Amino acid sequence: MSGVAQSMIQPTGAILPCQPLTTAYFRVENSVIANGIRADIRHFAWDRSCDAIFEPNSHYLDYSLGPRARGSRLLPNGRRHAPPFGEVSYLPNGSQFATRCEPSEYRIFCLTFEDHAADHLFQNDAPPWSLPPCFDVKEPWILHGLARLAQEVSDPGFAPAIMVETIALSMVIDLCRHLQIPCKSDAGPDSRMTDWWLRRLQERIEAGLAGPLSIVDLANDCGVSSRHLMRTFKNTVGKTLGSYIADARIERAKRELVQDDALIKIIAGNCGFQSVAAFSAAFRKATGLSPRGFRQEMLRG
Structure with missing residues (x-):
């Protein structure tokens, strides 16, 4: 139900996937299990908006087999903003996220590490403060490995458990190196x-x-x-980090001002300004034009 915070996952045994309690539909299409490492293809959907808490009980990698829903977010540590999901995301064991789920349907390949050997690799190779979550893992070797595992789970060949374990454990090392800051x-x-x-x-x-x-x-x-x-x-x-952030706000404003139906006060808020006056002053200083003047110039062009 919208506005009601609840646990998003149902605790299960070590060999079973965590099923979201808030979904209207959930099905595991196929799976391969190897020494506590679980690889499966999941198909699930939400039929309404809801707020929930997501607490992974294992190291969790997912690889999207379809488009991600716009507007759905995981917010770590109570933050109000988080980057959108990419094709691959990683969530560490023991983390907690507030989540916003919008009506949507997902089909993903999911890889979870629940055995002691994998956990030992994460602990030894990770930085001392533990691996951070990453909503958009772009490491080519990880993308390639997940695509190969998804194909193996969808259409198992000879010795699928050995294949899953071998590729998955090597991916742990790639992931730790990729996220090590x-x-x-x-x-x-x-x-x-x-x-x-x-x-x-x-x-x-x-x-x-x-x-x-x-x-x-x-x-x-x-x-x-x-x-x-x-x-x-x-x-x-x-350039300094502060200058980069200021420039990024102005660049977003330029993109939104090209849309002639967007209200300037809404654009100001979207770019982090507390008032239209503050936005106009910063924009004029950066470009030599007022926001309205910039829009007129762009639309004429």
Whole structure:
């Protein structure tokens, strides 16, 4: 029911999948289980909007076999903003998320790690503060491995359990390396961000432009100090993090102003400004035009 927070998953035995309690329909189409590692294809749907709590009881990777629903979100640690899901997402064991589910239908390949061997790999290879969730894993080897496993589960060949276990355990290592964030306090003054770290930070900023973006919160999300984040970001991008966020707000405003039916006060809120006056002043300083003047110029062009 909309507006009612409830547990999104039903606790089950180690060998069974977690079934969302809020779904109108849920079915496991096919599955392969290997030493506590479960690979399955799930088909489920919501017929109404609802708010819930999602608590993965194992390390959880899912690979979308169809489009993701727009508007559905998982919000970690009580935050109001989170990036949208990509083709692959990872949620760590023991994490908790507030979730917003919109009427939608999903078909996903899901990989969960519940055995001691896999858990040992996660703990040993992960950073000391544990792996962070990632809503859009873009590592090519992980995408390739999940696609191969989804095909194996859909149409099992010779020794499917051995195939699942072998590929899944190697993917644990790839995932840990992909999500491992540098946090050394003695990083050199010329240190730079890796491409995937920069991409994740940019996605986090883009998803949070409508609200207050704190450098401290961004640094905490990345598991580094604010000083380290600001220094490595400037070394990588060539501008300060604060300037980048300010520019990102203006760029979003430009995109929305092209839509002549969008109210300027709504655009101001979408870009994180508390008032139309503050938005107009910042926009004019950045572009030399008022928001209304920019719209007129663009529409004439």
